[in-house]
Amino acid sequence: MKPDRFxxxxxxxxxxxxxxxxxxxxxxxxxxxxxxxxxLNMRIxxxxxxxxxxxxxxLDGIHERNGEVVIGAMTRQRDIEFSATVHExxxxxxxxxxxxxxxxxxxxxxxxxxxxxxxxxxEQPGIAVAMEAQLEIVGPNGLRSIPMLEFxxxxxxxxxxxxxLLTAIRFKPWAPGHGWAFTEFARRHGxxxxxxxxxxxxxxxxGCVSRVALTLGGVAAMPLRISVAEERLLGTKLxxxxxxxxxxxxxxxxxxxxxxxxxxxxQQLAKALMCRILPTALSxxxxxxx
Amino acid sequence: xxxxxxxxxxxxxxLTVNGDEHSCDVxxxxxxxxxxxxxxxxxxxxxxxxxxxxxxCTILLDGETARSCLMLAVQxxxxxxxxxxxxxxxxxxxxxxxxxxxxxxxxxxxxxxFCTPGILMSLAELLRxxxxxxxxxxxxVLSGHLCRCTGYQNIVAxxxxxxxxxxxxxxx
Numbered sequence: 001m002k003p004d005r006f007x008x009x010x011x012x013x014x015x016x017x018x019x020x021x022x023x024x025x026x027x028x029x030x031x032x033x034x035x036x037x038x039x040l041n042m043r044i045x046x047x048x049x050x051x052x053x054x055x056x057x058x059l060d061g062i063h064e065r066n067g068e069v070v071i072g073a074m075t076r077q078r079d080i081e082f083s084a085t086v087h088e089x090x091x092x093x094x095x096x097x098x099x100x101x102x103x104x105x106x107x108x109x110x111x112x113x114x115x116x117x118x119x120x121x122x123e124q125p126g127i128a129v130a131m132e133a134q135l136e137i138v139g140p141n142g143l144r145s146i147p148m149l150e151f152x153x154x155x156x157x158x159x160x161x162x163x164x165l166l167t168a169i170r171f172k173p174w175a176p177g178h179g180w181a182f183t184e185f186a187r188r189h190g191x192x193x194x195x196x197x198x199x200x201x202x203x204x205x206x207g208c209v210s211r212v213a214l215t216l217g218g219v220a221a222m223p224l225r226i227s228v229a230e231e232r233l234l235g236t237k238l239x240x241x242x243x244x245x246x247x248x249x250x251x252x253x254x255x256x257x258x259x260x261x262x263x264x265x266x267q268q269l270a271k272a273l274m275c276r277i278l279p280t281a282l283s284x285x286x287x288x289x290x
Numbered sequence: 291x292x293x294x295x296x297x298x299x300x301x302x303x304x305l306t307v308n309g310d311e312h313s314c315d316v317x318x319x320x321x322x323x324x325x326x327x328x329x330x331x332x333x334x335x336x337x338x339x340x341x342x343x344x345x346x347c348t349i350l351l352d353g354e355t356a357r358s359c360l361m362l363a364v365q366x367x368x369x370x371x372x373x374x375x376x377x378x379x380x381x382x383x384x385x386x387x388x389x390x391x392x393x394x395x396x397x398x399x400x401x402x403x404f405c406t407p408g409i410l411m412s413l414a415e416l417l418r419x420x421x422x423x424x425x426x427x428x429x430x431v432l433s434g435h436l437c438r439c440t441g442y443q444n445i446v447a448x449x450x451x452x453x454x455x456x457x458x459x460x461x462x
Contacts, residue, residue: 001341002320002324003319006318006319008362008364033361033365037360037361038342041321042341052362103355103412104348104355104412105360105434107351107355108360189433
């Protein structure tokens, strides 16, 4: 099992990447390689040109800017896992990233690679959907920014044009004291999740839910926000009946169906995982001071 | 900017492996694991699934574990790589097996041994930063490896033994 022939390019700047993308038809961008390299080895993809992003300057790093946390597309999952900024400002991402692959793959795997690969079960796209991240994209005509909610166009397919490059992901942190929780079900830790679930919530002074985001991964082509369940929880104190009702609304979604993992099983997992994480998110949420 | 033509044209890659500097001409599509085994004849690193799942090919790349089947050899330009061959010090006057290797021997932490080189490198990474890992931390690291012989019990026991040995002054 070896990759087919390709021409290898090792650009050092973003401008060089764009020039290569424009000049080389049938090219693939190589980020951390934890998904693309297996596909090259198995010859599922056989590009004529392989453009390695690992030596491009200015694509990695975690910075706070204008109240947002900006994560470079080539930032390794390992660096996100141990970033004090991420733990403090984006605790949901910090929790979810430990479920991504294994320590040995997080050392290489990147957040931008995961977003562009857009596996329906992947954790990082799910968190980007939950937090309504903005994606910074560079192309021949300069910079554009699109919301994560509009990034996917079909199963494992994004709206990125062939000559565009994802350079950074911008997260707007939720208010200090917000609650968060993430979990997923896979048959072995680090395997692709069958279903993943995340919850974010903010409470008002009475302890009622004033803002909430519920996201499911692994159920559809893209991670899915369950807005009917979010609406059910707004204004409640998240009692057991509220949690049960929201979880049932999560179960009632249309889910992926395949012979190994039928639709009903994913739906049942969606409910079970929501029931599990909502109390955790509530226990971490703080009521703001008067 | 460096652009190379295809047609099996070889590129020169310069890197350090187990402390030795190498400069080799290598096909641009050659995987790092195949480069280590075929060009440098370091056959301790095993090539298993070739898609990043089994962990047999795990090496240390600039001190951090990586799958050498998920990297091209040309990507290792300028890197410092450690393979399982670096663990034992069997030169005259050396102290022989690494504490991890001795513990695997003592605890029967392997049967066929195919997965062992990768597991040793992952545990070496862990023990460099944490001399007193919990069983759960060890099992999390091992979740990146497949072993079809042992059922992992003896591997966990060996890792705990090796950590204790290092705490008592053994070599990391």
